[in-house]
Amino acid sequence: MIRRLLTTRQQKTLAALSTRIVVDARQVLYREGAPAGFIYICGTGALKAYRDLPSGKRRVLAFMFEDDAFGLAENGRYVNSVQALKKTVCYRIAREALMPVLRQDPELGWQFLCKITHELRESQRRALMVGRRSAVGRLAMFLKMLERHNPDGCMTNLIAMPMSRSEIADYLNLSLESVSRAGGQLARERIVAFGPHQARIIDRPRLDRVAADS
Amino acid sequence: MIRRLLTTRQQKTLAALSTRIVVDARQVLYREGAPAGFIYICGTGALKAYRDLPSGKRRVLAFMFEDDAFGLAENGRYVNSVQALKKTVCYRIAREALMPVLRQDPELGWQFLCKITHELRESQRRALMVGRRSAVGRLAMFLKMLERHNPDGCMTNLIAMPMSRSEIADYLNLSLESVSRAGGQLARERIVAFGPHQARIIDRPRLDRVAADS
DNA sequence: CGTCATTTTGAGGTATTTCAACGAAGGTGG
DNA sequence: CCACCTTCGTTGAAATACCTCAAAATGACG
Secondary structure (H helix, E strand, C coil): CHHHHCCHHHHHHHHHHCEEEEECCCCEEECCCCECCEEEEEEECCEEEEEECCCCCEEEEEEECCCCEECCEECCEECCEEEECCCEEEEEEEHHHHHHHHHHCHHHHHHHHHHHHHHHHHHHHHHHHHHCCCHHHHHHHHHHHHHHHCCCHHHHCEEECCCCHHHHHHHHCCCHHHHHHHHHHHHHCCCEEEECCEEEECCHHHHHHHHCCC | CHHHHCCHHHHHHHHHHCEEEEECCCCEEECCCCECCEEEEEEECCEEEEEECCCCCEEEEEEECCCCEECCEECCEECCEEEECCCEEEEEEEHHHHHHHHHHCHHHHHHHHHHHHHHHHHHHHHHHHHCCCCHHHHHHHHHHHHHHHCCCHHHHCEEECCCCHHHHHHHHCCCHHHHHHHHHHHHHCCCEEEECCEEEECCHHHHHHHHCCC
């Protein structure tokens, strides 16, 4: 829920402005270049922000989970496309409606600033992750990143993976095959066990060691 | 100057809060992990935000030029180190002094929001750039990125390059040698001519073609 | 003008990518 | 309920591109 970081008053303010929308799996919320009318906050579920390159390749810039804000615009247009990975609930707010509210409630503006700052840090984190040379290292860091978004899974060592290998590849800047091979290696060495849309950490110390460095 | 996007009143507000500081070339403004007391805005000059990895490698997360804001914190500490590439003028604002001002001037908060949003877009742009397989492609995109920061140089085809090859390598996620070779190739093909801390575009269409795709 | 750092150039090693084919899974319709 | 089909995932072998190590050349600066 979006209430995690907000006061009750702010919740009311936002609730009055925002519309709750349900997005089906694989549904595209908006496309790169479309007029940017809304900003969004992810309630439940997961989405990806991606970009199709002239070469035909696709790059996933970010995965969005609960409480993540998205809908960045440049010159009034979205800079990348957003698609739901599974059935997802979002809250959307008209861009022009947001400004007057921020004028009245600077505290809320501060919250947004914090959120975008968080997004920026996350983006830099991804840059560091993709900078690694080895595919297994990248995948290991990716798994740990996913785990941070599933606080409940920390205890049970289970990691939810709503995205496909192909999407992981587009995010980690690897080929689909390399992701598969890296996963195979982690499984062969009994570090992680992969199931349908989820992973289970078997040997955390070793996972940490593989994910570390670089 | 920072006045580009601000109203006169906002300039006054900020001027009253901010301290003008001069940073010598190679001087480190702050280090990763240090208590984050200030946020900064680059006036004149150029800086780099970097991070030293356990492996000994160094990653440059971003280059900062005129009007760029930096000084992101996480839990009250800077997340990366910042060093000046040459003599640079910055304006710094105490973090605790900023909050009350934003409360009084939501418009200013909006400006900050826009700035951070811009940073985020730039970070994603870098992700796309580093995603390219070929070193020459990455370097070509990098040159075009630099050109966007030197609006005056667009006409004369000159690009200022305050950073060293090594720093470019750490930014593009390449080895220093690869950057050198990529530059050599661009020079050999008469696409770009490199001088001391600057580059001149000879054949823009071809540079665009090399930078395009991926 | 000498010293030191930066940059360039060369050759070999290693990682991922690519191309190709196989196997598995999930959804659809008969 | 099963067969079919499309999508996704896995595995293998060769090619490409960068990385590493090493040494020479260039440039910066006192």
